[in-house]
Amino acid sequence: MRWGGWGDPDRTATLPESVTALLGSALGVERPGQPIPDAASAKLPPSRITELPGADSSAGARLAHLRGKSTPDLLKIRAGDVSAVPDAVARPESHEEVVALLAECGQRGIAVVPFGGGTSVVGGLTPETGKPVLALDLARMDQLIAFDSESRTATFGPGARAPQAEKLLNQRGYTLGHFPQSFEYATIGGFAATRSSGQASAGYGRFDELVVALRAATPTGTIETGRAPRSAAGPDLRQLLLGSEGAFGVITSVTVAIRPVPEVKHYEGWTFEDFAAGTAAMRSLAQDGPQATVLRLSDEFETAIGLSRPGKLGHGAGGCQLILGFEGTAAEVEAKRAAAGDRLRALGGEPLGTEPGEAWAHGRFSAPYLRDALLDAGALVETLETATFWSTIPDLYEAVREAIVDTLVEGGTPPMVLCHVSHTYPAGASLYFTVVCALGENPIEQWDAAKKAASEAIASAGGTITHHHGVGRDHLPWYAAEIGPVGVAALRAVKQAVDPDGILNPGVLIP
């Protein structure tokens, strides 16, 4: 992973001239951002962890586990702030080693941060604690532990990165179908710990829906869940570990449902006059079928910039663009395409053919690389997401846009606010906002103000504070309000049962 940025260090993005010009003319971007300093120049606080067997307190290891990948995380690195660096890194190879490490850390008062791909965007890797901090990197626990073609399940170690897991399944004729934008780096354990949702969630489901069984090491012992695909043996304890963000235990294996590799993948583009018409069409497909695999609508602003097809940034269009994808056998795909086409036409959609769909599929993991280029150019870019019921979407959409625009205009940096809908359910959908503006004098405070205003707007409009990024530290106040005092007390009671000394990710998830 690129130090201080995103992705493969050998693959950098260059902004098209049209976009650079737009940054100046529309957003008043005048001067470049702070460059990423050389990691070798970082002045680290001395490590407080010594003589922990297997722990690595070298500067390189500590810096590679510094924070996650939100824009504030990256801005802090650009500003030379390495204060949140862990004291050491451990790389266990087995469940038993994790159990032993947790016991030792409990005795010595060391906080433990489970570290998967390090792609958290909500402060999930920066605990709030006075304790020494150990990053527990799960990369060595990356095996395909079991494969059951009859039940169509596969069990992975938590550190298996998504491309590796997908490759191992593909070699056997199967797919997980989980493709979040962080696909290149995020891990199976991280997906479970954050309830991730991928770009093909309409067809394959969210990651939490794919999980059949989980095993976790906690400071008080091992917990195993998922003896059968469904059970009436009390509440489903898998749900305690899904979304637990390292606060209840270290997930050491995950069993997931898998599907045969689809014979055909077909992605196409449609255009709608406006966001209301586009969301109405999505709702129709989500509620009455045919079930799409990928369903993704960009609002007028995202369509105009061309971000709906990151590889073609700067080549925007009017209206609202919808990407519609089907995967399956040739016959299934053909039948669904035809039926969906009739429905979308009847709801005012115009077909754009396969080119937009293929451009989206080709560039689907490239947008995060653009963020580094924008930060270099002097633009602040960050995203936030929520979910709500269909009936609330129009109000929530307007309220969030208005809150972000008003806050940033007041601060002297008018933004572009773009939005897409990319995870749909019969009852509602998730809204994903991208905000771009000129970097202000204090970009961390600038973004904090906008994010706070957006979060208040989400809460007031009745949305959830997060649909798939998780709670981390950034969403804690709104999460506490969302689940209420009884919910908070229940979470704290579980925490007390599994982690009485509070060593697991202190300050993350539990209000």
Ligand SMILES: Cc1cc2nc3c(=O)[nH]c(=O)nc-3n(C[C@H](O)[C@H](O)[C@H](O)COP(=O)(O)OP(=O)(O)OC[C@H]3O[C@@H](n4cnc5c(N)ncnc54)[C@H](O)[C@@H]3O)c2cc1C
């Ligand atoms: C550019 C970019 C694009 C993204 N796109 C998406 C997207 O499309 N969909 C989506 O859902 N998310 C997305 N995310 C968010 C992020 O990728 C997800 O939250 C992902 O699931 C995190 O996986 P990870 O392996 O990187 O976990 P990490 O970032 O390493 O950890 C995330 C949290 O889980 C905990 N954790 C990690 N592994 C374990 C474990 N084995 N046991 C217990 N706790 C653990 C950590 O302590 C931390 O609190 C994106 C992030 C970025 C930077």
